[in-house]
Amino acid sequence: MTTTDIPAPTARPKRPATAPKRRPKREREGAAWVFLSPWVLGAIVLTLLPMAVSLYLSFTDYNLFDPPQWVGLRNYTQMFTEDPRYWRSVVTTVTYVVIAVPLQLALALVVALALKSMKRGKAFYRSAFYAPSLLGASMSIALVWRAVFNDGGTVDNLLGTGGWVNKPGWALLAVALLTVWQFGAPMVIFLAGLQQIPAELYEAAAVDGAGKWRQFLSVTVPMLSPVLFFNLVLQTIQAFQVFTPAFAVSAGKGGPADSTLVYTMYLYDRGFVASHMGYASAMAWVLLLVIGVVTAVLFRTSRSWVFYASEGDR
Amino acid sequence: MPGHRTKGFCATAAALALCAVLAGCGGSGDSVGGGKVVLRYTWWGNPDRAERTEQAVALFEKQHPDISVQTSFAGYDTYKQKLATQAAGGDAPDVMQLDYRQIDQYASGDVLLDLAKQKAVLRTSEIDPGLLDTGRVEGKQYAIPQGRGTETVVYDVKTWKESGVPLPRQGWTWSDWADAMRALAKKTGKPGGTDLGWSEDAFEVWLRGQGKALYTKDGGLGFTADDLTQWWTFTDKLRREGAVSPAEQTTQLDGTVENTPLGRGKAVSDANWDAPASGFLALVPSGIVLAPMPSGEDGTPGQYFKPSMFLGISANTGHAKEAAQLIDFLLNDKEAARILGATRGIPVNETIREETEPQLKDFDKTVADYQSSFEGTLKDPPQAPPSGDNALQTTFQRDYDQVSYERMSPREAAENYVTEAKAELRS
Numbered sequence: 001m002t003t004t005d006i007p008a009p010t011a012r013p014k015r016p017a018t019a020p021k022r023r024p025k026r027e028r029e030g031a032a033w034v035f036l037s038p039w040v041l042g043a044i045v046l047t048l049l050p051m052a053v054s055l056y057l058s059f060t061d062y063n064l065f066d067p068p069q070w071v072g073l074r075n076y077t078q079m080f081t082e083d084p085r086y087w088r089s090v091v092t093t094v095t096y097v098v099i100a101v102p103l104q105l106a107l108a109l110v111v112a113l114a115l116k117s118m119k120r121g122k123a124f125y126r127s128a129f130y131a132p133s134l135l136g137a138s139m140s141i142a143l144v145w146r147a148v149f150n151d152g153g154t155v156d157n158l159l160g161t162g163g164w165v166n167k168p169g170w171a172l173l174a175v176a177l178l179t180v181w182q183f184g185a186p187m188v189i190f191l192a193g194l195q196q197i198p199a200e201l202y203e204a205a206a207v208d209g210a211g212k213w214r215q216f217l218s219v220t221v222p223m224l225s226p227v228l229f230f231n232l233v234l235q236t237i238q239a240f241q242v243f244t245p246a247f248a249v250s251a252g253k254g255g256p257a258d259s260t261l262v263y264t265m266y267l268y269d270r271g272f273v274a275s276h277m278g279y280a281s282a283m284a285w286v287l288l289l290v291i292g293v294v295t296a297v298l299f300r301t302s303r304s305w306v307f308y309a310s311e312g313d314r
Numbered sequence: 315m316p317g318h319r320t321k322g323f324c325a326t327a328a329a330l331a332l333c334a335v336l337a338g339c340g341g342s343g344d345s346v347g348g349g350k351v352v353l354r355y356t357w358w359g360n361p362d363r364a365e366r367t368e369q370a371v372a373l374f375e376k377q378h379p380d381i382s383v384q385t386s387f388a389g390y391d392t393y394k395q396k397l398a399t400q401a402a403g404g405d406a407p408d409v410m411q412l413d414y415r416q417i418d419q420y421a422s423g424d425v426l427l428d429l430a431k432q433k434a435v436l437r438t439s440e441i442d443p444g445l446l447d448t449g450r451v452e453g454k455q456y457a458i459p460q461g462r463g464t465e466t467v468v469y470d471v472k473t474w475k476e477s478g479v480p481l482p483r484q485g486w487t488w489s490d491w492a493d494a495m496r497a498l499a500k501k502t503g504k505p506g507g508t509d510l511g512w513s514e515d516a517f518e519v520w521l522r523g524q525g526k527a528l529y530t531k532d533g534g535l536g537f538t539a540d541d542l543t544q545w546w547t548f549t550d551k552l553r554r555e556g557a558v559s560p561a562e563q564t565t566q567l568d569g570t571v572e573n574t575p576l577g578r579g580k581a582v583s584d585a586n587w588d589a590p591a592s593g594f595l596a597l598v599p600s601g602i603v604l605a606p607m608p609s610g611e612d613g614t615p616g617q618y619f620k621p622s623m624f625l626g627i628s629a630n631t632g633h634a635k636e637a638a639q640l641i642d643f644l645l646n647d648k649e650a651a652r653i654l655g656a657t658r659g660i661p662v663n664e665t666i667r668e669e670t671e672p673q674l675k676d677f678d679k680t681v682a683d684y685q686s687s688f689e690g691t692l693k694d695p696p697q698a699p700p701s702g703d704n705a706l707q708t709t710f711q712r713d714y715d716q717v718s719y720e721r722m723s724p725r726e727a728a729e730n731y732v733t734e735a736k737a738e739l740r741s
Contacts, residue, residue: 063701064402065423151562166562168719252391256565257719258712272395274705274738275402275419 058282063275075282086283088258089266092172096246096262097239100176105231108183112190113220126191133184142178142248149174149249165249168259175260178245186231193227194220222307229306233298240291243268263287350382351636357385357411357623358393360571360593363657370653374643381636390569394704401425406628408637412457414448414621419701421451427627429455432638437646440663448621448698456626458641461589461659463622464685464692465519465607467491467507468591469583470576472600477501477582482605484687488520491608492548495557498582507583508575509558509718511549512567514710516585516607519617520545522693523610533700534739539725539732546717546724553718561718567711571597588684589622589659592677604684618695619685622659656681702738709734 033040058075060068079086111129115122135141148154151163164170197220205215221228243264246254254261254269261269263283271280357367364387371383386407388396394416400406406425420426429436438446438458449457467482474481479497482490495506510516518528527536552558559575566573571593575581584594585607594602607617625644627637643650651666656678661667674682713731716722722730 063423064398065419065425163562166565168721251566251568252395253565253568253708253712255712255715256561257715257721269708272399273708275398277402 054281054284057278058285060278062277062281064277065275068278071278075279076286079279079282079286085258085261085266089254089261089263092259092261093240093242093263096172096176096242097236099173100179100242101232101235101239103176104180104183104235105186105228107180108186108231109190109224109228111183112187112194115187115191116194126188129187130184133182139244139248142245145174145178145245146249146251166256168257171249171256171259175242175245175249175262178249179239179242186235189227189231190224193224197223225306226308229298229302233295236294236298237291240287240294350380351633353381353383353409353633353636353640354407355383355385355409355640356393356397356407357387358390359387359657360590362592362596363387363590366654366657370644370650373649373653374640374647377643378636378639381639383640391708398704401628404630406630408628408631408633409640410626410628411460412624412626414624415699415704415707417449417457417624417626418451418698419704420626421454421456422701424629426456427629427631427634427637429458429627429638432627432634435635436638436642440646440665442662442664445621445662448695449624449626451698457624458626458645459621459662460623460625460645461621461656461662462619462685463587463589463659464619464688465515465585465617466588466591466604466684467583467585467607468576468594468602468604469507470598470600471603473502473582474498484606485613486606486608487611487613488523488548488608489611492552492557495552495583496555499555499557502582505559505563505575505581506557507559507581508567508585509549509553509560509564510585511546511553511714511718512564512711513585514707515587517542517545517710518696519607520610521616522618522696523608523614523616525610525614527696529696529699529703531697535732535735539728542728542731543725546714546728549714550717550724561715561720564718565715587622588681589656592657592681595677604680606688615688615692617688618692619688620695660685700739702735706735706738709738 057068059070059072061071061074062068115125115129118125132141146165149164150156151166153163156163164174201219201223202215205219210218241264242262246260246262246265247268250256250260250265254265264287267280267283267287270276270283355371357363359367367387368385371385375381375383387393390413394413397406397410397416401420401423412420417426436458438455441458445459445462446455448459449455469482477498479494479501482494486494498506514528521527521537521541526541529536549558553560553564559581563575563578563580571577571584571586571590574584574586576584577594577597579597588604591602591604606615609615625641627634627641631637644654645661646663646666648666648669651661651663651670652673654661655670655674660682661670671682709731713722713727713734716730717724717727
């Protein structure tokens with residue numbers, strides 16, 4: 001068996017003999033900065049500067065009304081050693097991430113697989129499943145969610161559960177389901193990833209006698225692993241910052257009995273309800289660090305399970 | 315004043331930084347339409363109050379064609395949070411409705427304008443000096459009370475009468491109340507009333523019935539963990555018996571009448587402030603009656619006349635005079651008083667009060683009659699609560715949630731609360 005049926009490379013088009021004269025480097029850079037300026041300005045004024053101020057505030061006691069008082073590391077030590085509600089919010093958030101992210105990704109993948117093999121109506125279903133991702137982040141949908149899971153709401157009427165949002169053991173699940181339901185974005189990415197997998201691989205696997213399930217495990221999963229990894233990182237980062245669903249479902253209180261008091265809800269509570277902006281800023285910085293660490297850990301583990309097709313060429 | 319600028323900057327930057335994490339912050343600017351002075355006026359309340367306020371504002375705009383008023387309102391909890399954020403960012407509305415609990419914090423934080431500067435347009439001569447004083451902080455008039463209110467046990471009169479349980483009467487005690495709740499639950503099959511353990515306001519009435527207070531004169535905590543344990547043990551027991559609303563109902567309370575068990579048709583009574591109780595009219599079609607709050611066991615009344623709502627002007631307003639004109643209109647104009655009725659309590663302008671009282675109709679008359687039934691029998695109101703109380707009101711409800719969901723004993727929750735309250739009041 002030979003591989004000589006690959007056509008020999010044809011002659012490349014030649015470069016024009018007289019290339020247009022390039023502008024001086026400095027001038028080109030100037031133009032770049034002009035076009036970048038709106039973004040740079042926005043980044044500095046709306047992101048970097050507030051971040052710097054918030055870092056400063058995290059070392060102060062600041063009640064919004066009086067000038068900030070420097071307290072050194074007190075906010076941080078208080079958070080870790082004296083605040084049981086802080087730890088409750090950490091546990092709640094981690095629980096939420098562990099429930100919501102795998103569920104959401106699994107659902108996105110299942111729907112993407114179903115859509116891929118669909119012959120007709122693909123466009124319709126793709127839009128229909130993507131719509132919640134566009135709408136779901138809005139407050140109004142979150143409020144509808146609250147009504148659906150409230151006592152006397154739809155779920156109560158159907159299942160006779162007495163309303164999930166009023167039960168400490170169930171409220172967080174209602175919040176997580178709101179996120180899971182917005183699986184549209186990872187689904188679209190999965191779908192794109194699935195369509196990249198060469199059909200020959202499935203044919204070869206079928207010839208070798210692999211069933212559908214075996215094909216899924218040995219072809220789809222490894223080939224899809226970079227996309228899976230991408231979705232996992234993205235959704236995990238987002239899940240750590242969950243706010244709107246928890247806020248709306250608990251009517252801004254993190255209740256019942258602090259069961260939906262996710263990290264950012266408690267941060268909001270400290271900053272805007274109790275007017276401890278310094279403490280809230282410190283919490284925001286810890287969250288940033290934790291998300292950084294979690295992402296780094298995910299990248300580290302990815303070496304053992306993410307397969308890039310290009311690696312095979314090496 | 316460089317110090318002031320830094321502060322405003324820090325606040326804006328902090329708010330922005332947090333917005334980056336939280337998302338969902340909306341902005342609003344001082345827009346000027348057609349050369350008119352545009353005033354922003356915000357308040358909290360129910361739809362009934364909103365409708366009448368809009369009418370009064372429309373009349374004000376008609377009388378002052380060069381001023382346009384942008385109004386907005388929300389429920390108390392939401393309003394409180396939004397106003398705090400706006401105030402911190404130096405973007406407080408020109409005219410704002412304030413609660414007794416907010417004045418100390420806002421005045422000492424330079425959010426409010428000293429109203430003495432606007433004496434020329436803002437007349438206060440017809441307001442009772444004692445009442446007017448409640449808007450003073452360190453000798454300066456930062457806010458003007460709009461009315462007075464007092465708490466009430468409001469009940470579904472038809473259901474209560476049909477149940478055969480004796481109706482509430484003047485001077486009933488907390489044990490009488492508890493007995494009534496139990497009897498109502500037994501006869502009607504639904505809880506007699508709201509579980510009052512969530513409400514710092516109800517707790518205060520109960521405390522005062524024993525001659526104690528929420529705060530000491532110097533702004534410290536006026537009660538002990540034992541007192542709070544006792545109160546929460548009392549309410550928790552009633553909840554366990556099914557005499558008052560279950561945790562699932564209580565946790566939804568946020569100060570609006572729509573979210574009370576009575577408003578949802580799931581209980582026979584509620585305890586609330588008298589003015590917002592007008593909201594129940596639309597929710598309880600068979601009619602409601604206002605009864606006094608229970609007294610201490612020896613008959614000491616716990617409820618008091620509280621300056622119910624205040625009006626203040628932002629220290630940063632560019633239109634102090636026009637803002638003062640609006641407040642003057644809302645307080646001292648006869649036509650405005652007729653429109654507003656008792657939606658924010660009985661008018662503070664004494665001439666207007668005397669003139670309008672006989673003409674009050676419907677629920678306004680109910681509130682007026684209810685209040686006059688206490689004339690001379692209630693104790694003096696406490697002084698304005700210290701700054702930290704603003705956040706503690708929420709903490710109180712949270713800690714009680716732990717009790718009603720049986721995650722903490724009343725004692726544990728009470729000790730939690732007292733610890734946090736002491737830290738909050740110190741800072």
